[in-house]
Amino acid sequence: MKQYLSKRIFSSILAITGLFVMVFFLARLTGDPGHLYLPIDAPLEVRKEFSEKHGFNNPIYIQFGKFLGDLTDGNLGYSLRKERPAIDIVLEAIPVTLSLAAVAMTIALLGAIIIGSLAAYSPNGIFDRISRVVSLTAASAPDFWVAITAILIFSVSLGWLPTSGIGGVPYWIMPIGILVIRPLGLLVQVVRGSMITALSSDFVKTARAKGIKENIVIFKHALRNGLLPVITVAGDQAAAIANGAVIVETIFGWPGIGKLMIDSIMQRDFAVVQASILVTAIVILSINIIIDIAYAVLDPRIRHK
Amino acid sequence: MSDANKSLLKVNNLSVSFDTTEGSFDAVRAVNFDLKKGETLAIIGESGSGKSVTASVIMGILTCPPGRIKSGEVLLNDLDILKLSDSDRRKLMGSKVAIIFQDTLSHLNPVFSVGSQIAECFEVHKNLSKKESWNRAVKLLERVRIPNPSKRAKDFPHQFSGGQRQRVMIAMALALEPDIIIADEPTTALDVTIQAKILELLGELRDERNMGLILITHDLAVAAEISDKVIVLNEGKIVEKGITREVFINPNHTYTKQLMDSIPGKTTKKKKKISKKLFKPILEIKNISKFYDTIACDDVSFNLYPNEVLGIVGESGSGKTTISNLILRLASPSNGKILYHGKNILNFNKKDLLNFRRKVQVVFQDPYASLNPTMNIYDIISEPWVIHSDFLDKKLYKSKVSDLLISVGLHPDDAIKFPHQFSGGQRQRIAIARALALNPEIIICDEAVSALDVSIQAQIIKLLLNLRNKFSLSYIFIAHDLPVVKDLADRVIVMKSGKIIEQGVVDEVFDFPRDKYTKDLLKASPSIENLIS
Numbered sequence: 102m103k104q105y106l107s108k109r110i111f112s113s114i115l116a117i118t119g120l121f122v123m124v125f126f127l128a129r130l131t132g133d134p135g136h137l138y139l140p141i142d143a144p145l146e147v148r149k150e151f152s153e154k155h156g157f158n159n160p161i162y163i164q165f166g167k168f169l170g171d172l173t174d175g176n177l178g179y180s181l182r183k184e185r186p187a188i189d190i191v192l193e194a195i196p197v198t199l200s201l202a203a204v205a206m207t208i209a210l211l212g213a214i215i216i217g218s219l220a221a222y223s224p225n226g227i228f229d230r231i232s233r234v235v236s237l238t239a240a241s242a243p244d245f246w247v248a249i250t251a252i253l254i255f256s257v258s259l260g261w262l263p264t265s266g267i268g269g270v271p272y273w274i275m276p277i278g279i280l281v282i283r284p285l286g287l288l289v290q291v292v293r294g295s296m297i298t299a300l301s302s303d304f305v306k307t308a309r310a311k312g313i314k315e316n317i318v319i320f321k322h323a324l325r326n327g328l329l330p331v332i333t334v335a336g337d338q339a340a341a342i343a344n345g346a347v348i349v350e351t352i353f354g355w356p357g358i359g360k361l362m363i364d365s366i367m368q369r370d371f372a373v374v375q376a377s378i379l380v381t382a383i384v385i386l387s388i389n390i391i392i393d394i395a396y397a398v399l400d401p402r403i404r405h406k
Numbered sequence: 407m408s409d410a411n412k413s414l415l416k417v418n419n420l421s422v423s424f425d426t427t428e429g430s431f432d433a434v435r436a437v438n439f440d441l442k443k444g445e446t447l448a449i450i451g452e453s454g455s456g457k458s459v460t461a462s463v464i465m466g467i468l469t470c471p472p473g474r475i476k477s478g479e480v481l482l483n484d485l486d487i488l489k490l491s492d493s494d495r496r497k498l499m500g501s502k503v504a505i506i507f508q509d510t511l512s513h514l515n516p517v518f519s520v521g522s523q524i525a526e527c528f529e530v531h532k533n534l535s536k537k538e539s540w541n542r543a544v545k546l547l548e549r550v551r552i553p554n555p556s557k558r559a560k561d562f563p564h565q566f567s568g569g570q571r572q573r574v575m576i577a578m579a580l581a582l583e584p585d586i587i588i589a590d591e592p593t594t595a596l597d598v599t600i601q602a603k604i605l606e607l608l609g610e611l612r613d614e615r616n617m618g619l620i621l622i623t624h625d626l627a628v629a630a631e632i633s634d635k636v637i638v639l640n641e642g643k644i645v646e647k648g649i650t651r652e653v654f655i656n657p658n659h660t661y662t663k664q665l666m667d668s669i670p671g672k673t674t675k676k677k678k679k680i681s682k683k684l685f686k687p688i689l690e691i692k693n694i695s696k697f698y699d700t701i702a703c704d705d706v707s708f709n710l711y712p713n714e715v716l717g718i719v720g721e722s723g724s725g726k727t728t729i730s731n732l733i734l735r736l737a738s739p740s741n742g743k744i745l746y747h748g749k750n751i752l753n754f755n756k757k758d759l760l761n762f763r764r765k766v767q768v769v770f771q772d773p774y775a776s777l778n779p780t781m782n783i784y785d786i787i788s789e790p791w792v793i794h795s796d797f798l799d800k801k802l803y804k805s806k807v808s809d810l811l812i813s814v815g816l817h818p819d820d821a822i823k824f825p826h827q828f829s830g831g832q833r834q835r836i837a838i839a840r841a842l843a844l845n846p847e848i849i850i851c852d853e854a855v856s857a858l859d860v861s862i863q864a865q866i867i868k869l870l871l872n873l874r875n876k877f878s879l880s881y882i883f884i885a886h887d888l889p890v891v892k893d894l895a896d897r898v899i900v901m902k903s904g905k906i907i908e909q910g911v912v913d914e915v916f917d918f919p920r921d922k923y924t925k926d927l928l929k930a931s932p933s934i935e936n937l938i939s
Contacts, residue, residue: 303512310465311578312499313530315492325517400517401562 178372198357217292239286265354420478448633504579521559569600671889694742717895773833831862
């Protein structure tokens with residue numbers, strides 16, 4: 102297991118390095134930042150001076166070399182727009198996104214486990230049928246539409262919730278609600294499927310023959326076995342949210358990593374783009390390693406491989 | 407009535423049916439029996455006879471629907487458990503009556519340690535603390551002779567061998583000292599020496615605690631070894647009941663007689679004597695060894711002669727299947743030679759190998775897994791000709807498939823059906839037809855009858871013998887079941903830990919074994935002879 106994990110961590114580092122190289126070159130394909138940062142009628146000398154100051158006039162391999170050199174000092178460059186270290190800006194944004202993702206995924210996972218298990222307990226029963234329709238609808242709902250409709254109803258018409266911004270609990274309700282819908286719908290279906298298999302397993306028969314109560318049979322004996330596929334899908338969903346809940350952050354004006362990334366790409370703020378991608382990649386790879394560990398914790402057969 | 411004669415369990419007029427989309431069918435029909443303290447009742451029947459359904463009803467784990475209890479009573483100490491509420495019944499399950507299942511790998515929860523699964527019984531029924539429950543679980547593991555129990559209790563089911571897992575299952579059933587233990591095919595998946603030990607343990611525990619034991623089995627010899635009385639079930643009905651010895655000596659019902667006749671190992675007919683001087687061997691295995699992480703096969707040599715049935719017996723891990731894989735060239739030996747008509751198959755080029763594979767075919771153990779469920783029978787049987795395209799003209803496929811189906815006792819119309827439409831025995835016939843498709847010289851049967859009911863097993867053995875004469879085949883018949891080998895094979899090889907420890911003509915080896923291990927194997931193999939003679 103230890104060997105497996107260290108292998109995973111090593112290959113993750115390789116992946117991040119590759120990704121980083123790609124991002125550096127691809128970002129520079131979007132054009133000269135000078136065009137965006139200087140007035141449209143700026144004289145040639147000013148443009149030249151701007152390029153020289155930020156090193157954009159150097160050949161790309163020299164820019165890359167400097168970038169690597171800075172990187173070894175832990176320096177991810179300066180934001181052109183905000184004139185602050187890029188990493189500081191990113192580290193301000195990532196907790197916002199991560200807290201959104203954590204709260205949303207916890208709610209989605211717990212909800213899905215309860216709803217999915219109950220649906221699986223009597224397949225094709227009335228609860229199962231209702232939950233199937235609702236979860237399918239939820240899994241296929243377009244979030245931008247739901248978000249705007251929700252603002253229209255709860256903020257504009259009813260005036261119950263603020264339209265956007267960050268603050269106390271009322272500010273969290275709509276963004277979290279929107280983020281939960283899709284993973285919840287998807288996870289209910291995954292939990293249902295794997296719990297139907299788990300509940301028809303032989304070891305569930307053994308548990309019942311021991312005279313164990315049904316709730317323990319479901320939520321201890323079957324669930325522990327049914328969780329493995331759920332963890333995989335949940336991890337995937339969590340990574341997608343951590344990657345920037347772009348739509349939700351934009352609509353509700355949350356200063357998270359998704360919004361930051363979009364803004365800095367638009368502004369050709371290369372250093373910020375690079376820093377945010379690096380941090381996001383580390384987060385996503387960590388989520389994957391956490392899933393691997395969760396697998397091993399849940400299933401001793403994996404642990405002993 | 408004295409206490410000793412009181413029935414622990416009485417099943418009266420029990421009928422169970424299953425409601426399916428194709429209508430309802432009766433799985434158990436008006437079954438009556440009773441069980442007293444210290445007594446062992448064997449319920450004998452083949453697959454689908456309703457024996458496990460009966461056990462599920464007693465344990466309250468019958469899935470309803472599709473199952474439905476139509477009528478009857480199950481009296482546990484004069485209390486009808488079918489009339490109890492779920493929570494009242496749950497209090498009896500595990501504490502008054504407990505069950506041991508067959509496939510222990512799937513019946514033990516893979517993600518909890520065996521100790522915690524046993525301890526759970528005490529936590530649920532006796533409200534004991536975690537620590538106290540755990541200590542009791544360790545004691546139980548010690549009682550069923552798991553070595554080093556305090557350490558092993560922390561291990562998970564997959565870390566135990568099949569026999570040890572069955573001991574864990576028995577420990578779990580014993581936990582609350584039930585009055586009755588139901589053992590549902592407790593030894594079917596186990597090697598014969600392990601089987602003997604498990605049966606011995608069950609008998610010992612029954613006597614020690616004066617429990618009632620219900621043994622559900624398809625194996626008449628196992629029933630003969632341990633039970634006091636038997637009931638024989640066929641299609642959900644009791645066709646015969648009585649004292650074990652009397653039923654076996656003097657069966658009344660035709661079905662019981664038929665079962666008795668199917669028991670392998672009773673044939674006394676003359677075996678073919680293969681004169682080694684007259685025939686050259688088809689296959690010569692010379693000093694082959696195969697090393698994986700362990701030694702799977704160690705310096706093994708033997709010959710196979712034309713039209714001969716060579717049995718290879720041994721317990722799991724003895725290297726039987728490794729030899730089959732080496733001959734089939736599914737694996738390459740680490741050392742040694744395999745000569746086919748004098749030529750070393752290990753030096754064969756692609757073309758030679760293809761020709762060789764045409765001549766050596768295989769029939770596997772599990773007819774449910776060895777036939778592709780998405781192909782119909784025609785496609786399954788004709789596939790070898792598609793691979794060996796020069797063997798047969800495409801126009802002749804249809805008539806040849808019909809011929810093959812007829813020779814294995816099926817109907818030509820079966821060609822358009824799919825595997826799931828056949829029973830286990832029929833599927834094995836299809837697998838044999840497929841093996842015959844390329845006119846092979848050798849068929850390797852790797853536990854080819856182990857998964858079948860005894861009456862079906864007898865039919866398949868008969869078929870294999872007929873086909874041998876018709877197509878002049880040689881068989882390598884790999885089995886762990888000694889009586890079956892005795893019926894079928896001319897010569898036998900006994901293997902243990904990758905080595906051949908004894909080989910010779912079947913009757914000599916079985917009647918006058920020289921090696922101690924062979925003697926142990928034969929002694930462990932249950933038989934009804936001891937009971938009736």
